[in-house]
Amino acid sequence: EEYEKNLLTMDLVRREFGGTSVTEAQVREYFEKHKDEFLYAVKLGQIVLPSYEAAKTTLEEIRAGADFVKLAKERSLTRYEDPDDPRVITDYLPRGMIADYAIEETIYAMDRGEVSDVIPYLQGAYLIVKLIDRRKMKASADFEQHRSGIHNYLLSKKYQDFLKMYVDSLKNEYEIKIDLSPLSL
Numbered sequence: 001e002e003y004e005k006n007l008l009t010m011d012l013v014r015r016e017f018g019g020t021s022v023t024e025a026q027v028r029e030y031f032e033k034h035k036d037e038f039l040y041a042v043k044l045g046q047i048v049l050p051s052y053e054a055a056k057t058t059l060e061e062i063r064a065g066a067d068f069v070k071l072a073k074e075r076s077l078t079r080y081e082d083p084d085d086p087r088v089i090t091d092y093l094p095r096g097m098i099a100d101y102a103i104e105e106t107i108y109a110m111d112r113g114e115v116s117d118v119i120p121y122l123q124g125a126y127l128i129v130k131l132i133d134r135r136k137m138k139a140s141a142d143f144e145q146h147r148s149g150i151h152n153y154l155l156s157k158k159y160q161d162f163l164k165m166y167v168d169s170l171k172n173e174y175e176i177k178i179d180l181s182p183l184s185l
Contacts, residue, residue: 101153
């Protein structure tokens, strides 16, 4: 039954969203609007956390004056990869090399020393970043190098906007009841 529901849901979304596309002009417009960002690379402090609650608590501590790097070394999931070098400070990362363009938009809008809000990250984790430095790395930006990444980001953004609008319209049209009883012990 669950599999059938998922297939029907996917088919409905495909029918409703299927005609949506991103034009070459939209990709070019995004690139031109953000062109200067593609000339720079950023160095970040990063804390990857397993839950929104852990991320929110950590962010509150940082905003209250706690040391970002100390908390990163103690709490970031990256410490499990290599406890001797938990990689809480990145190398310089050029635009297009970070997890996705939505996260990059947040980072490239930040000022040096600024700490982000909690950012949803990969596989249910959450990210807090601090912009350590921004350095110019290139004299010019290459549209072709970033075309497919921008296209995918814009299509994903349209999809997310569509889903939110579509779900909101269904909520307005139908009464929705959430039964949490199967979750209780």
